[in-house]
Amino acid sequence: MAEKPLTDWDSGLLDCFEDVNTCCYGFWCCPCLACTVSGRFGENNCLPLCDICGSGVLAVFGIPVCVPPAVLSVRAAMRNRYGIKGSLCKDIAISCFCEWCSWCQMHRELKHRKKAPTVINLHNNTVINMQPIPTVQPGVMMMPAQPVATGFMTQPAVVIH
Numbered sequence: 001m002a003e004k005p006l007t008d009w010d011s012g013l014l015d016c017f018e019d020v021n022t023c024c025y026g027f028w029c030c031p032c033l034a035c036t037v038s039g040r041f042g043e044n045n046c047l048p049l050c051d052i053c054g055s056g057v058l059a060v061f062g063i064p065v066c067v068p069p070a071v072l073s074v075r076a077a078m079r080n081r082y083g084i085k086g087s088l089c090k091d092i093a094i095s096c097f098c099e100w101c102s103w104c105q106m107h108r109e110l111k112h113r114k115k116a117p118t119v120i121n122l123h124n125n126t127v128i129n130m131q132p133i134p135t136v137q138p139g140v141m142m143m144p145a146q147p148v149a150t151g152f153m154t155q156p157a158v159v160i161h
Contacts, residue, residue, distance in 0.1 A: 007082070031049070050068075051068035068095055075106060
């Protein structure tokens with residue numbers, strides 16, 4: 001399978017003003033934006049709640065969580081699926097220090113992918129050329145000009161001129 005070249009993100013991490021709607025959505029209700037991104041990407045809508053609730057619950061038990069798992073996993077999966085340049089190390093750093101910006105960037109990327117046409121090249125297609133099944137035309141039935149009476153039939157009289 002041929003490798004496709006890696007591309008850049010459609011917008012930069014701090015390019016919030018390229019899409020003001022996403023910027024406002026992320027600023028006023030980032031947990032809702034994160035759930036939207038997760039759902040549109042095909043994951044569970046509630047996955048980002050692990051970052052919000054999970055960290056607090058683990059901290060109660062004395063287990064510090066440095067990297068929010070949901071934003072990191074969705075970001076790495078998105079890069080992998082769409083062939084976007086980057087590394088896991090960068091994803092970890094962005095997830096730790098710019099979580100909300102990361103969700104906004106992923107939202108813009110999904111909006112861009114939704115409107116951009118997807119080109120699919122198919123190779124090695126097997127084409128089977130089949131002719132239609134031959135059919136037999138039913139014979140044409142000749143109907144007599146006069147109805148045939150049932151019962152006894154008499155021979156018609158022969159008239160000679």
